[in-house]
Amino acid sequence: MTRLRLAVASFAFLLTWLVGASADIPPDSVYQLHAQLTTQTAASAGLDLHRGHPTLITMFYGSCPAACPMLITAMQVYESQLDESAQARLRVLLVSFDAARDTPRELDRLAKLHHADVTRWTFASAADPDARRIAALLGISYRHLPSGEFEHSLLITLLDSDGRLIASTAKLVGDQEFQAKLRAATELPEGRRERPR
Amino acid sequence: MSRSMKALAIVICTMGVWSLAIGAGKTPAKSSGDLGPPQGEPIHAILTSPPAVPPPIHRNHPAKVIVELEVREVEKEISEGVSYTFWTFGGTTPGSFIRVRQGDTVEFHLRNHPDSKMPHNIDLHGVTGPGGGAASSFTAPGHESQFTFKALNQGIYVYHCATAPVGMHIANGMYGLMLVEPPEGMKPVDHEYYVMQGDFYTVGKYRERGHQDFDMQRAIDERPTYVLFNGSEGSLVGDHALQAKVGDRVRLFVGNGGPNLVSSFHVIGAIFDRVRYEGGVHEQENVQTTLIPAGGAAIVEFHVKVPGSYVLVDHSILRAFNKGALALLKAEGPANKAIYSGKEVDSVYLGDKAANLAVVSEARAAAASGTLTKDQQIKAGESRFTGTCSVCHQNNGEGLPNVFPPLARSDFLMADKQRAIGIVLNGLSGPVTVNGNKFNSVMPPMSQLNDDELANILTYVRNSWGNSGEAVSADEVAHIRSSTKRPEGAAH
């Protein structure tokens, strides 16, 4: 290829990427938020790392004594109500707001502790201001106390494959409506599902 | 025990248990109950502004009822010439009246106007659920919340804003009533009216003119400036008085928004035939005065038997006459001397409320635009004089010999204009000689009158019954007011 052609091709590619990138993410998708996560494998990722799959997303912190273990178990219970092929389509993202203590090693330990399927479950952490922004986006409140503990609300949110909000629940057990929406989001192939509002 | 005694005992015990069982199951009216799912098309609730009440419900099945209520923060008059910022449901204090039927499923929309400064929510005492709905209705300005509840219990229920600080939101007027009719409906009456008492706390004194701000310390100390029916002094008097005819049966839905005071609700000249005290299912009959707790309501009914003005008051009576807790129901029709033969209630109780408000408003408007004439002052002054000063000095200005000095052709009055102003403001006691006669009584200070009112009254007095003199201006009154001290206990 001549240099000119290379330049034109690169420019075209850039242009396509520009246009493509901005057209891709729907305006009401949470993936419009550009935030930096660090996963249990020490990889850097954006909030949209599971884009393309229906995703359960929540926030927690690793040293949480009781509530967060319950939260993780609750998500596993909701997941287990799905049949195998639906489970295979589902992704789960847990974001810690305690980046200081929830290092990749710690996140990895937590994943193993809960026997999470790491091909579909991601434990990640975000630093301020990204953690605050993700929480604000999802409607989760949290406060960092001087003792190092966090006071926070519990909320499990279901996103479609493009990051649009389908449903949320604060009920760790037995939210039938949420379960039904989770089933609907994971059972049928993408194209055949109605766009959620 | 002998056999017959044993048998008797068994019979008695059985009867006792049986009647207990019946008694437990029976209530005078159904007080709670889920009557099943809503039927038919959803209904948009008719909401009314006080003192109107939505029409009775004629329906024999539960329905879905949609209620849309908007919160607006509005500046309005709390008393003549005194403005206050009210926080309202539907633009009024109390807020719009909501009427549903027991068993209805209510889809409640709470809107907070974009111009509101504050977030607001709603706690309806008739809602079975957390916070009475407050949990689900916390709404930022320019946004709307929705929640749904089933009206399980019949009754008359207060609703109010429950956003912190709750006391301030309520004190600013965020309360109203919701009626949940029993399934069989309510007995028809000739008039239904909506009246709600509230206490108000301002930085300035009672009837001190201008814009008044809420005073949190007074609210905490429970020292209201105003105690009012339907959010403003005079809201239910004069042209706005409630109406009825002789022979009518009247039903009042009476609420008390508080925030602090309990009401001793009484209608002067009437006895309540029936009171559903505390809004519950039981009724008391033949009641003179009923207690309505803060955050509570009652339903009272009475027959209008003779014509006249019936005065609604809080019978903690200084609230009625010194803080404004006073409303009127005017009944017209043929007199019935056998029941009541006497004069109108008006002139004794109402004092300046009997005033011809039209000439007063005209004078006020003229004063505001700088065109006030002596003639306007005299007319407005006469209107105010009647019922206030005339009680002692008489309508003809003659006073009462040896007791109250005359004003007609009074040498004492006309000799010194500034002194006259000072006496009306600060009162007078001790010996005086008027037209050669000695008097030694006590005239109370009348400083609750505003500068304009006082100026008009004095102008009238100085130009009536043979007196002839210059007008008195509001500025002159203001000057004396600010340069002299009020006696202990007098208004500003």
Place this chain on the structure above:
Amino acid sequence: MLPRALPAPALLLCALAPLLCGAAQAEENPFVEVPGAEFRSALPAGKAEVVPIRTFLLQRHPVTNGEFLAFVTGHPEWRRGTAPAALTDAGYLTDWSGPLDPGPRATASQPVTQVSWFAAEAYCEAQHARLPDWAEWELAAAASATRRDARSDPAWRQQVLDWYARPGGKALVAVEQGQANVYGLHDMHGLVWEWVHDFNSLLPADADPEKFCGSGALDVQQKENYAVLMRIAMLGSLRASYTGHLVGFRCARTAGGSP
């Protein structure tokens, strides 16, 4: 923090602009130093009665329409019409006549309102700054013209409450019309509500959504300080994407250079 529209090369070009713009804006709305203190916050931090707050910098007045216009000029992704629905609401900059034209109802020296928390965060990031934390804001706002902590002064409280009591429909006045407080900050009260970075940390964070957050009094020290309580209630009613006719913001910096 940018929406995921611009790739790296474009970012590089844009990197220089904020430095230039930031410099110009720094003169219009300078950062004023607020000395740190052991502060008795209205919101207890766990069992702590006082919170230590480090010295920080806070802008002298709320960000104005003029300042925000410069921002959206250089950041098209934050203009009205292009800003993503996930990060704003239908009221975003509706007072403006056009996406790049504040117009007569939003003069250059009036505080910008109808901006979401995300927009405020983005603006401050572009100034190499950040939104203040609630505690920082509370510390700065506790001051009167003469005292650093005027919260027990009934006159100060009444002045704050008076603003709450006036209806909000009137047009906003320009910034810096009144007296500065003892730190040299203007309009901490009486003009607009202001976003803080941790606005979603204020109310009791409870797993039970049925427990209504409206009171705030459950978890608050100094219950008698209604002026502060109402600010907490206001911020508690907002979500990050919300905009409000009376909700604006100003930026902060940590003392010592970096945001």
